[in-house]
Amino acid sequence: MSKFSIDKNFQGEGPLLTKAQINLQDAFLNQIRKENISVTIFLVNGFQLKGMVRGFDNFTVLLESDGKQMMVYKHAISTVSPTRQVNASFVDQKAT
Template identity: 70%
Template structure:
């Protein structure tokens, strides 16, 4: 049986979304956006920034920094 591949990007974004962890998104042009991830797909991330929605294209993102540590292990994987 083939091993299930883990998509770290989706896992990370889904955890910060579910746990409502604030993030700072650093863009390739030097700008920073602080908010909470509300959704994402293969090409975009939607943030809540001070009560307003903002969609950012992933190709414009350099780094995403969470306000606190993110647990990548799901409950199924932990035991």
């Protein structure tokens, strides 16, 4: 079983995320932010946004592009694609 498996005990319409999954998302976004890695964010409607992640919370990502800031709701994001490799050393630390 993967360390990042979905919790099979759920209520409502979908499974609950495990703490490791939540931390992986936060750690990935934080690493991109700290390393100033530019990203392309693909939205569920097909739009692409390019810029730098300046911050995030449980529901939004703050993206800066050409000196302007955009707040993007996470439920509208399908993929975050960094322009270069992200240092993934946070994976082992968060998964334990």
